[in-house]
Amino acid sequence: MPGRRPFFMLVALYAISLPACLHVTSTPSTPNSAPEPATRTTAKTTSEVESNGTAAPRKDFAILPKVPGSVVSKSHGPSANATTMKPPPAPPANPPGSVLPTSGDPGAIQAAFPPLTAPPEAPLLAAVRAYTENRPDQAIEIIRKMDKNNQDFVLAVLPILMRGASADLMNDQATTAALADQLRGAVARLEPRAALKIEKFALCSKVDGFGRFVVRPPAETYRPNERVNLYLELRNLSYQITGDGFRAHARAAVEIRDANENIVSQFDSGGHRVPLVRFDKDLVTRSPLSDFYVLYGFAAPTAPGVYTITVQISDATGRRTVKSQPAEFRVAGP
Incomplete structure (x- = not known):
């Protein structure tokens, strides 16, 4: 070790004399990591194409149609190019079932398209229009086309309606009275055809006349x-015109039943006991009678109990009939 120290010192002195810049040249190295998924997919696709002998589809983007009406084919192979879309078929000139003129003749066009006509006006509206326009003769002719059962009523009411629409009903008393008379005449035309109606039906302790009774x-x-x-x-009982005046005729049938719905006999005008009492009321007056009433008096049954009475009224012809609701009354012991 002591012999080597001078050697290291010589090396150090030599290194100090060298330049301080060191240049390192790098060489590409092979990465150790696996290729990216896209690279793998491309390589796999390429290998599959080479093995199958077919060209791989191209995935091109931003390929726009060249002219309006053209589309890009979904296939991107070498032979796949943009093709022009065919326009949709035009609708037929004439809709199915229609017949149009083939020439420009105005008459033919008018025949193919006739003008719209309003529906015919109702006879009543036409008659009212004629009366309003001061054409009464034409209104009467229109009314004659109606059903015969309605002509009399329309002929009676229509002039009243026209006059009443323009009259001063608050201040012109004479005109109002004339209209009231005409309306009563129209009602008289309807009464012979209207159903009979029982206005009031009551057991009374006292009767002095039409509408004057005590229940x-x-x-x-x-x-x-x-x-x-x-x-x-x-109500609605018609009358007949005779040499003496106006005749009103009604026929009545009275029936009494007990609590068990059994018919109770009564005395008729001749003093005979009958299960059903029948009688007529015949009146002749100088003026038409509008306040027709019937008063029937009878003796209460002798046996105590609860009873009901029913009356059936018909006109002189027997074609119109009305029946009352049962009226209840009680009979106590003596």
Whole structure:
């Protein structure tokens, strides 16, 4: 060791005399890591193409159509180029089922496209229009085309409507009275065809005339053989014109039942016991009768209990009939 020390000192002195810059030349080295996935995929694809003998598809981007209407093919092989898209087929000139003129003749075009026509006007509207335009004769001709059962009513009401639409009903009393008379005439035309209607039907303790009666309280009972007054008002009963005036004729049938729905016999006008009492009411007046009422009096049954009474009314022809609802009354012991 002591002999070597002079040798190291000589080497150190020689190194100090050398330049201080050292140049190192690098050589490419082979990386030890595995190739990137894309490189592996490319290599695998290349090998597969070489083994199959087919060209690998190209993955080109930013390839735009050259002209409008052209598309890029999904295949990117060597023979795949952009092709021009065919325009969609044009619709047929004429829709299916349509017939259009082949010439420019205006008559043919008008025949193919006829003008739209409004639906025919209702007879009533046409009659009202004719009356409004001061053409009553034409309005009557239009009304005659209606059903015969409606002509009389329309002929009676239409002039009233036209006059009432322009009259001063608040201040012109004469015109208002004339319209009221005409309306009553129109009602008289309808009454023979309207259904009969029972306006009021009540058991009363006192009756002095049409609309003047006193209703008997339902809780108040009758004694056996006590008189019972039945009052009813009838609407739409027509009348007949006779040499003496106006005749109103109604036919009635009265039925009484007990609590078990058994028919209770009654005395008729001849004093005979019958299960159903029938009678007529025939009135002749100098003026048309509009306040027709029927008053029927009978004796209460002798046996105590709960009873109901029903009345059926018909006109003189028998074609119109109306039946009342049962009215209940009670008979107590003597």
